[in-house]
Amino acid sequence: IHALGKGNVIAEVQQSSNSTYRIYDFERRDAQGNLRELHIDKAVDVSDLTPIEYEPVELDGQITELIKNQYFYTRLVKVRGSRKLEATDQSFQALVVVKGNGVLVDGQQQYELKQGDGLFVEANTVYEVEGNLELLIAEV
Secondary structure, X not given: OOOOOOOOOOOOOOOOOOOOOOOOOOOOEOOOOOEOOOOHHHHHHHOXXXXXXXXXXXXXXXXXXXXXOOOOEEEEEEEEEEEEEEEOOOOOEEEEEEEEEEEEEEOOEEEEEEOOXXXXXXXXXXXXXXXXXXXXXXXX
């Protein structure tokens, strides 16, 4: 369950699902002009409000493990200069540039990176990131 205020940007890393349950919809209407259906009972039925006991773990001063569980692994990587990174053969990686700018080099390809950019890196890929930036990296 979440709500966002004006000016907030989030990266929602989650287990894949084809369901959306609306508990409030800001009086939005469907294509026919009707208020969209709310799903309060269904949302309550599938909600688990148990607090997650997890503290971020600083790995090497430049990498902070934000969460690691059976569904996904998410970390924040600070790059100052150049850093080699790897997507293992177990999973692709989803990258989001949280702050700064730079370049991702994958073999002969180069990709410019700036705050707000997102991209996928194929599994089993070694790549280099150059610049002054922070990356959110998520994998399954």
